[in-house]
Amino acid sequence: MTSRSSVTTARPSSEGRAVARTQTLLKGRDGIGTVRRTTLPGGLRIVTETLPSVRSATFGIWAHVGSRDETPALNGATHYLEHLLFKGTAKRSALDISSAIDAVGGEMNAFTAKEYTCYYARVLDTDLPLAIDIVCDMLTGSLILQEDVDAERGVILEEIAMTEDDPGDVVHDLFAKTMFGDTPLGRPVLGTVDTIEALDRGRIARFYKKHYDPTHLVVAAAGNVDHATVVRQVRRAFEKAGALTRTDAVPVAPRDGHRTLRTAGRVEHLSRRTEQAHVVLGMPGLARTDERRWALGVLNTALGGGMSSRLFQEVREKRGLAYSVYSYTSGFADCGLFGVYAGCRPNQIHDVLGICREELDKVAHEGLTDEEITRAIGQLSGSTVLGLEDTGALMNRIGKSELCWGTQMSVDDMLARIAAVTPDDVKAVAADILGQRPSLAVIGPLKDKQAARLHESVS
Structure with a gap:
């Protein structure tokens, strides 16, 4: 059984400036199912749900960007970028990333949708620090090298071809096009062969810099986790990457709008x-x-x-x-x-x-x-x-x-x-x-x- 709570704490720095704000959003019984949120001064939000009875933990980072944020020329850039963040950082190669998670029996993946992207790793609770370090490193330190852009282009074109071979999947993209037309919501998340072949490193790198600012990110962890420990480890990872320098930054608000979809008989x-x-x-x-x-x-x-x-x-x-x-x-x-x-x-x-x-x-x-x-x-x-x-x-x-x-x-x-x-x-x-x-x-x-x-x- 859970109840709502709005308890807020702020930890001041030596100058008296608040550096973090923590709230208990849902209060569970005996700590089970308690959901907490901490907002760091760089605008990064961290939410956790504690479930002490399990031996696993899933750590993820959600980005406030999806295919509806793309221009026609950038169609497929969000998904392309999702692939590239697994290709390596200054600290780790692509093999280092995958082998580290494999070595502890974990699983790691990502998905791109119309309005958000998520990267996550599921591991034993004792290996959560490793998962946090790797996923945070990927999100803040991706190199986006030219050779990786070129190599991954072929992979994505194969993914498009694989999807095209499944008409039961393609028909849903066709329905979105029927309803939304040539708009961001009407275009495929994967992009098209033409747009993927035309995307270059410069445009993808600029897209990454614009949309992967900490104010656009939400860190989430669930399982046998301690909120304060997760916050401390995430903060350390982002600060090492120099990603929390804007101390007055404010998290972006959820999407809103008043779009009226009027379509009939198409x-x-x-x-x-x-x-x-x-x-x-x-x-x-x-x-x-x-x-x-x-x-x-x-x-x-x-x-x-x-x-x-x-x-x-x-x-x-x-x-x-x-x-x-x-x-x-x-x-x-x-x-x-x-x-x-x-x-x-x-x-x-x-x-x-x-x-x-x-x-x-x-x-x-x-x-x-x-x-x-x-x-x-x-x-x-x-x-x-x-x-x-x-x-x-x-x-x-x-x-x-x-x-x-x-x-x-x-x-x-x-x-x-x-x-x-x-x-x-x-x-x-x-x-x-x-x-x-x-x-x-x-x-x-x-x-x-x-x-x-x-x-x-x-x-």
Whole structure:
């Protein structure tokens, strides 16, 4: 059980100047699940969640930069940079970085999204100082050498090619393009072959300097960790790198904005010689700060979130028209998406689209049954808790929360918000979201007459 707390302490320097501010954001029972935040004078935020019962710890650094921060010419630069930070620093070569983590049985990785990037290492609690030193060194001391830029270009082009070979993945990028057009949110995180081939070391290095300032970073650690020790080790690593010289720096605020996504009836079809047709039918969703997101989560779970969901039952179980069918939501700082994905034989695409559209319209006008809502609340509550049962998931939760919301919510609070969703809440959000005219993205070998009929699905 956790409760909120706003206890704040500041440690003064010899000149009487505050050098750090520490807050207990969530107070756990007997110290378990306690979340603390320290903000260093250089604008670097450090959040930890203590779980003494485990023997592991996950350490990560979140950067307030994603593919939506790129210009058209820089498309793919954020992900390119993610690769390059593993290539070496003044202290370590790429082999030194990987072999040090391998030698203690740890794991290390990173991921780039539309609005943030994260680098992390999961190790035994006794090896946490090593993980902190390596990840901090990567983030503050990357060399970004010309030879590494050239070598990694080929790796990223292979990654793009690998992704292109998976139409079930590409169709989601195509759907983003359908909804957002030629904007940062509509472009692929990986970039394109043309933009990756055109990126040079100078532009990538400038991008790194601009977006990896400590004010743009959040350090997160979860597991058998001591907050004060983590702060001390992180501070030492950043100060050695000369990264905390701006003593009056203030952390960047979470993204905001009031973008209204208005798109309806758009259709994008990419002809590919695939065995299946891959489709995403969807419409604008909710921003991640929208209070209706809890009701939308329940709606999404009941509609396409599992084997008992409406779409799974109607499309797969009753008619056998698809192996994979599900719905999903994506929330950004100022807008969002709701989508339904299905993979089916090309000659059955219009049957699948017809059923999906019929179910969306039905729920938009009638809502869900009480039984569906109760089941969805239970499913969503259980998956929320089960998904947080390792230190990596805990690190993700507190790091992303600090970066994207600037606040922390306990698991108990999350469960309470889910449990508080009413049938009227679900019906209202269903009418708002599903009542919109959808757009459609399709990848597959459709004949001319089949392709021409796609507009019928969004009319």
